[in-house]
Amino acid sequence: MGLDFSEELRKPVTEDEQMETSMLSAKGMHFPWLQKQLETVVTGGKKKKDFAQTTRTCLSFIQDALLKHQWQQAAEYMHSYLQTLEDWDSYKKQAAPEIIWKLGSEILFYHPKSNMETFNTFADRMKNIGVLNYLKISLQHALYLLHHGMLEEANRTLSQAETWRYGEKSSSQEILINLVQAYKGLLEYYAWSKKKMELSKIDEDDYAFTTKSRNMLSQSWKTSVNFCALIKTPGVWDLFVKSYVEMLEFYGDQDGAREVLTNYAYDEKFPSNPNAHIYLYNFLKREKAPRAKLISVLKILYDIVPSHTLMLEFHMLLRKSEKEEHHKLGLAVLFGVLDFAGCTKNITAWTYLAKYLKQILMVNHLSWVQEEWKSRKNWWPTFHFSHFWAKSDWKEDSDLACEKALVAGLLLGKGYRYFRYISKQDHEILRKKIKRMKKSVKKYSITNPVV
Numbered sequence: 001m002g003l004d005f006s007e008e009l010r011k012p013v014t015e016d017e018q019m020e021t022s023m024l025s026a027k028g029m030h031f032p033w034l035q036k037q038l039e040t041v042v043t044g045g046k047k048k049k050d051f052a053q054t055t056r057t058c059l060s061f062i063q064d065a066l067l068k069h070q071w072q073q074a075a076e077y078m079h080s081y082l083q084t085l086e087d088w089d090s091y092k093k094q095a096a097p098e099i100i101w102k103l104g105s106e107i108l109f110y111h112p113k114s115n116m117e118t119f120n121t122f123a124d125r126m127k128n129i130g131v132l133n134y135l136k137i138s139l140q141h142a143l144y145l146l147h148h149g150m151l152e153e154a155n156r157t158l159s160q161a162e163t164w165r166y167g168e169k170s171s172s173q174e175i176l177i178n179l180v181q182a183y184k185g186l187l188e189y190y191a192w193s194k195k196k197m198e199l200s201k202i203d204e205d206d207y208a209f210t211t212k213s214r215n216m217l218s219q220s221w222k223t224s225v226n227f228c229a230l231i232k233t234p235g236v237w238d239l240f241v242k243s244y245v246e247m248l249e250f251y252g253d254q255d256g257a258r259e260v261l262t263n264y265a266y267d268e269k270f271p272s273n274p275n276a277h278i279y280l281y282n283f284l285k286r287e288k289a290p291r292a293k294l295i296s297v298l299k300i301l302y303d304i305v306p307s308h309t310l311m312l313e314f315h316m317l318l319r320k321s322e323k324e325e326h327h328k329l330g331l332a333v334l335f336g337v338l339d340f341a342g343c344t345k346n347i348t349a350w351t352y353l354a355k356y357l358k359q360i361l362m363v364n365h366l367s368w369v370q371e372e373w374k375s376r377k378n379w380w381p382t383f384h385f386s387h388f389w390a391k392s393d394w395k396e397d398s399d400l401a402c403e404k405a406l407v408a409g410l411l412l413g414k415g416y417r418y419f420r421y422i423s424k425q426d427h428e429i430l431r432k433k434i435k436r437m438k439k440s441v442k443k444y445s446i447t448n449p450v451v
Contacts, residue, residue, distance in 0.1 A: 059099075071112065101123075155184065186239065186243070189243040254287065315334055318333065358440055385417070387417045402434065413445050422437075
């Protein structure tokens with residue numbers, strides 16, 4: 001018995017086969033050897049003419065074979081399971097094409113003897129049999145083609161699906177059509193980007209950015225009509241916006257790029273998305289926008305993701321601001337970053353905090369520090385400043401340990417275990433740094449504030 005069970009769907013049925021199917025459908029299977037095995041499993045050797053039970057058992061065999069990666073055995077069972085398409089139960093008959101597609105595509109993807117022709121035949125047949133699953137199957141078929149580097153074939157499959165309609169357009173169909181258009185648009189962007197990359201490798205004075213080369217890219221840009229429509233759809237993917245903005249910037253349409261990113265970040269019909277503010281910030285930074293504008297964008301990102309890596313950049317922008325409220329927020333931002341476990345080893349964050357804490361306490365802004373420390377004093381000591389962490393940090397990264405020790409000393413005093421352990425270490429290179437750290441803690445620690 002061969003792998004290509006898609007042939008079973010493709011070949012015409014003769015009168016003899018129809019008679020055979022009619023006779024065997026009572027038993028539940030086309031293949032006598034498998035029918036015998038099923039009857040043994042299901043009835044203990046007694047012939048029980050139960051179509052539903054035998055197909056259910058066949059499905060169990062397929063699932064078991066898939067779990068064990070027995071692709072050939074699963075393929076053989078699939079020949080027989082195709083009879084679920086003839087089930088008299090209308091619900092099961094309607095569900096059968098999707099089940100067959102999911103199982104069959106899995107088998108054909110991994111089977112060592114599978115090939116593109118077999119998979120394409122199977123996919124095309126299943127699209128026609130499972131008309132309600134046409135768009136889903138087309139999408140998965142296109143992804144399979146992409147996986148094998150067949151971009152033109154994938155684009156053709158998506159183009160066919162894009163124009164497909166069945167009955168009245170339902171909400172589920174609309175979502176799937178949007179997905180089809182999305183992947184088609186990304187393929188168009190990939191083609192544009194590839195052409196741009198090829199041109200950039202040519203000598204700039206010779207050809208790369210002449211009018212002719214830009215016209216070539218412009219032509220492919222104009223065919224990417226999907227982008228213009230899809231970026232207006234709520235829930236649009238990040239990669240779409242990023243790609244579209246890259247194209248707009250390349251052709252010098254800064255206003256268009258800014259409008260796209262601003263709408264993506266602030267339009268209420270779009271779901272909240274941290275990346276929208278990241279993209280807008282990076283664009284404004286490239287444009288050398290005023291500091292106040294950059295701060296306003298990152299402030300929203302801070303409210304959404306206080307641990308984001310851009311928060312350290314946000315802190316520096318706030319420190320350079322002339323507003324005192326920004327200076328105070330700059331302290332909160334650093335504490336916010338270090339609240340998260342993923343940032344506990346971030347030496348830049350600890351260096352910024354150590355330096356800024358000392359600076360703030362030197363200019364008598366003790367209340368700022370107390371305000372931030374109030375909600376953390378019950379858990380930060382264990383989270384960051386235990387004796388275990390002191391030993392571990394010193395062993396792994398002595399520079400990090402010194403920055404943390406200064407913060408621990410300023411917040412908890414010179415007698416606290418983390419500071420005490422680090423301050424007693426003898427390190428030739430860090431000796432002067434540790435000495436300065438001790439003086440700073442003695443003078444500025446909030447446990448003994450200077451009035």
